[in-house]
Amino acid sequence: MSPSSPRKPRQIMLRSILVTLGVSVVTCWFVFLAHGWYHASLLPTLGVSVALGDALGTLLAMMAALVGQLVVSRTLFNDEMFGVAHMQTRMREEREKMRLVADEVAGELLAVKTFDDVVRNQLDGVVDQTESAAFDMTQRLQTIDQVVGRLDNFVTRTTSESLQRIEDSEASIAQNRAMIGKMTEYIQRRIAAAETDQQRVSQVVAEARALESLVQLIRDIAAQTNLLALNAAIEAARAGEAGRGFAVVADEVRKLSQESDKAVTRINQGIQAVATTIEEQFSDALSTQQVDKERAILKVFSEQMAELSRSYEEATENVKNVLATVQECSTELSSMFMDTLASVQFQDVTRQQLEHVGAALRRLDSHAIMLAERLRAFENPQMDFTPLSEHLSAMFDQYVMSQQRDTHLRTLSGGGTARAGAGSEGPKVELF
Amino acid sequence: MSKRIFLVDDSATILLSISNILTKAGFETEKAANAEEALRKFQSGVKVDLLITDLNMPGMNGIELIKEVRKLPNYRFMPILFLTTESQQTKRAEAKAAGASGWLVKPATAESLLNTIKLVLR
Numbered sequence: 408m409s410p411s412s413p414r415k416p417r418q419i420m421l422r423s424i425l426v427t428l429g430v431s432v433v434t435c436w437f438v439f440l441a442h443g444w445y446h447a448s449l450l451p452t453l454g455v456s457v458a459l460g461d462a463l464g465t466l467l468a469m470m471a472a473l474v475g476q477l478v479v480s481r482t483l484f485n486d487e488m489f490g491v492a493h494m495q496t497r498m499r500e501e502r503e504k505m506r507l508v509a510d511e512v513a514g515e516l517l518a519v520k521t522f523d524d525v526v527r528n529q530l531d532g533v534v535d536q537t538e539s540a541a542f543d544m545t546q547r548l549q550t551i552d553q554v555v556g557r558l559d560n561f562v563t564r565t566t567s568e569s570l571q572r573i574e575d576s577e578a579s580i581a582q583n584r585a586m587i588g589k590m591t592e593y594i595q596r597r598i599a600a601a602e603t604d605q606q607r608v609s610q611v612v613a614e615a616r617a618l619e620s621l622v623q624l625i626r627d628i629a630a631q632t633n634l635l636a637l638n639a640a641i642e643a644a645r646a647g648e649a650g651r652g653f654a655v656v657a658d659e660v661r662k663l664s665q666e667s668d669k670a671v672t673r674i675n676q677g678i679q680a681v682a683t684t685i686e687e688q689f690s691d692a693l694s695t696q697q698v699d700k701e702r703a704i705l706k707v708f709s710e711q712m713a714e715l716s717r718s719y720e721e722a723t724e725n726v727k728n729v730l731a732t733v734q735e736c737s738t739e740l741s742s743m744f745m746d747t748l749a750s751v752q753f754q755d756v757t758r759q760q761l762e763h764v765g766a767a768l769r770r771l772d773s774h775a776i777m778l779a780e781r782l783r784a785f786e787n788p789q790m791d792f793t794p795l796s797e798h799l800s801a802m803f804d805q806y807v808m809s810q811q812r813d814t815h816l817r818t819l820s821g822g823g824t825a826r827a828g829a830g831s832e833g834p835k836v837e838l839f
Numbered sequence: 840m841s842k843r844i845f846l847v848d849d850s851a852t853i854l855l856s857i858s859n860i861l862t863k864a865g866f867e868t869e870k871a872a873n874a875e876e877a878l879r880k881f882q883s884g885v886k887v888d889l890l891i892t893d894l895n896m897p898g899m900n901g902i903e904l905i906k907e908v909r910k911l912p913n914y915r916f917m918p919i920l921f922l923t924t925e926s927q928q929t930k931r932a933e934a935k936a937a938g939a940s941g942w943l944v945k946p947a948t949a950e951s952l953l954n955t956i957k958l959v960l961r
Contacts, residue, residue, distance in 0.1 A: 545855045545856045545859065549855070742949075745860050745863060746948065748856045748857075748949065749857075749948050749949040752856065752946035755850045755946075807894075807895055807926075809927075832926045832927065833927070834944075835926075835944045835951070836941070836944070838940065838958060839931075839934075839941060
């Protein structure tokens with residue numbers, strides 16, 4: 408209906424009153440003017456009584472007034488009914504338009520289900536795809552975990568073996584240390600013994616050389632004996648025959664002293680030869696430089712052994728550190744793997760949310776169908792239907808997640824507080 | 840001997856991911872894709888130490904399942920945990936009344952899941 412519609416009936420009433428009033432005035436004026444002629448001339452001429460004449464006159468006046476109204480209304484408003492006929496025609500036309508629009512809208516509302524079916528199928532496709540992807544992801548994670556598990560087992564086994572080897576190596580290192588200690592001790596003893604030997608041999612040689620003075624003493628004694636024997640021979644010769652025997656003894660003593668001198672000389676030569684041989688044989692072994700050289704070599708050897716032992720200890724320590732780091736990483740990977748597996752639950756959460764969206768779309772479908780029926784039966788004031796607000800309440804009752812309830816309430820409150828429905832929610836983990 | 844845990848969920852992804860977590864943590868697992876299948880296994884005397892079930896499943900839901908399980912003599916004292924997207928207190932109260940031991944809201948972290956399991960199995 409047009410915006411002017413409420414004014415139309417009043418306008419028509421006003422028109423009818425004004426026209427009726429005008430025509431009545433004209434009719435009354437005509438009756439007033441024709442009254443004398445009508446009663447004095449016309450009725451007697453026609454031979455009609457006064458009463459019948461008044462009745463006929465009234466009828467004529469009323470008919471004339473009615474015709475006058477029709478003529479005036481037709482003239483002024485192009486409508487014998489003061490605009491009512493026009494209004495009825497317009498109303499019929501508008502009603503027909505409304506019916507056509509209602510049919511069109513009802514048809515569109517019925518098509519909402521098809522539209523929603525497409526959307527729902529798309530949502531179902533998303534659910535299927537995410538489910539398939541999440542399942543595939545979980546399987547891949549399982550495979551990765553198996554690889555990590557193998558690595559972990561290998562590392563654990565290797566760690567165990569390596570630790571055993573390190574333990575064994577530590578025993579070897581301890582043995583090495585003890586051996587190095589003993590070797591150092593031996594070296595020290597060996598050097599000390601060499602020094603002692605050097606002193607002893609030098610002492611022997613010196614004592615052998617010292618025997619030369621005794622030889623000289625014996626040679627001096629032999630020379631004095633020889634001189635005494637010579638004096639004895641002289642004295643024996645001076646004694647004549649009496650000293651003949653003494654002269655023989657003196658000669659023998661002189662010969663003995665000469666033999667003694669020769670023997671002592673040979674002894675001396677022998678002693679000197681022995682001393683020289685000792686000095687020559689032990690010259691390398693007894694040389695101080697040689698001892699120092701030997702000491703230096705043994706010291707270097709000892710230091711190298713100690714360095715080797717230290718390097719080995721560092722190497723085993725590094726191996727321990729590497730194994731500990733690998734094990735630590737493996738544990739961390741395991742923890743990350745479990746967290747990632749747990750986060751796959753998002754798919755189930757999303758699936759349920761999308762299923763609720765699908766259910767909401769089905770509600771919208773039935774509501775649209777019902778609205779279409781309501782439109783097509785717009786003339787029926789008794790037809791009842793479930794308002795959208797009730798559908799919203801029913802949707803709210805079917806939510807399972809606090810997030811869904813929060814989003815619902817936030818949307819209805821125009822984006823206000825986010826936790827409007829949080830009062831009825833419990834903690835994430837609860838033991839009864 | 841490792842503990843055996845029964846998982847019930849209509850999502851194959853949840854069954855796979857949670858059973859992987861539990862296996863990795865040293866548990867053995869038994870699985871069912873719906874409450875009816877789980878109930879059949881319970882009725883046939885499956886040996887498990889803990890039940891972890893979803894709440895909203897097609898057909899019989901988790902609360903209906905545990906009501907039936909509690910009627911079986913062997914499972915009267917078995918701990919039962921819910922692992923569900925539902926977070927409302929009214930549902931928790933209903934589950935508690937039906938004989939549940941605890942409630943975890945999805946998505947639950949591996950740490951919170953394993954800690955809760957250890958607590959109820961202690």
